[in-house]
Amino acid sequence: MKKVSRNGRYFVDQAGDPILVKGDSPWAILVDASTAQMDSYVATRAKQGFNAALVSLLGNVANGGPSNSGATYDGVLPFVHGNPGRLNDRYWDRVGHFIRKCRHAGITVMAYPLDGWTGTTDYSGLAQDWSNAQARAYGKAVAARLSRYPNVIWAVGGDYNGVDPAVNARSNAVLKGLAAGGMNRLSTIQLTLNQTSYDVDYWAKRIDFSFVYSYAATYTMMESGYRQTTPAGDHLPAIMGETHYESYQGVTDLYLRSQAAWALTSGAAGEFYGSEDVWDAAPTSRNLRTTAVSQLSALRKAFGKLNGWQRLVPDYSSHFITGGRGTKGDASGEYVSGDTYVTGAITRDGTLAVVYVPSATSQTITLDTSQMGRGYTARWIDPTNGARVAAPTGTSYTKSGANAAGGPDWLLVLRSDHRR
Secondary structure: OOEEOOOOOOEEOOOOOEEOEEEEOOOOHHHHOOHHHHHHHHHHHHHOOOOEEEEEOOOOHHHOOOOOOOOOOOOOOOEEOOEEEEEOHHHHHHHHHHHHHHHHOOOEEEEEOOEOOOOOHHHOOOOOOOOHHHHHHHHHHHHHHHOOOOOEEEEEEOOOOOOOHHHHHHHHHHHHHHHHOOOOOOEEEEOOOOEOHHHOHHHHOOOOOEEEEOOOOHHHHHHHHHHOOOOOOOOOOEEEEEOOOEOOOOOOHHHHHHHHHHHHOOOOOEEEEOEOOOOOOOOOHHHHOOHHHHHHHHHHHHHHOOOOHHHEEEOOOOOOEEEOOOOOOOOOOOOOOOOOOOEEEEEOOOOEEEEEEOOOOOOOEEEOHHHOOOOOEEEEEOOOOOOEEEEOOOOEEOOOOOOOOOOOOEEEEEEOOOOO
């Protein structure tokens, strides 16, 4: 994730090629895990196709760490005598180790140098009383240690409403210190539930991409994130940064597939998965290798292989999906099961369309296929394993037969070699 595309809709690499963010959320791995456990985590996630991981650089009980002092599981503190401008080598060597392993594995680290738990009084965070000068000194010190790693981008906040002037100034001072130290990287803020990074004016003019946070059906808040602009009128990539985690009560594998597929067909530049068994504990092989992760990896791989996915425009107004969508939810509710709303997107030239049908075996949708290029083909993609099944072309679509996991959800892909 080197920079943002010219149209502000997705991320690109050094060569300018589009990158679909396939993220994981091991928040407290830097303070909960040994270097050997970190190595196992990185190797496993790389094989599963993950290309991003979000972590807090400083620990707190509320962000999954063992102590509000910022200490690791074995008592190593991040600073010398509590001075944020003097980094403890033992602690930051581990941070560098993790980032280096991620770099070699092709994983971008979205690091929170200061988050909503360590940087506020609400959670007795170790940075709650830092002056702006101390925060800036900390940022410069971190940059001096980590500037050699190109695979780092920044986020601040996290369960934070974004309206405290002192917290905003402190977080921004850290980012300014990082930039002054040579790490002026892409950055964003994670606000609180049912918000995007655009929703606070102070931050809307400072972000490089939007972090969408919702426990509702993901298409609801993704629409907000996709439609919003900066105060200057610019669009920025919106990622589905946080929603329900695996192993949360009532969350099924179908739900986890749905939240990813809804986001990807609603304008997301990518999305982050999370696990209740991983975010606040040293990861184990069992917790990393779940059925849900296997299915999510297959879904992401299938979507990312679609030539032109980055040019898809969400069909919010039912101009393409003209019937059978179901009842649209809203961003205020908490989704766990039962939502079968159909989402989809189509390129402006009609060469690609993707529709997610949560209940395809009992739901018939109608499409305005005049928006597709001539000679288009249709295929169903199984979101649990990526298998493709040819479908007759036409205006109405339903899928006979469950997917490989016995579920009702399928992706429908229409393709044409000719522009409309």
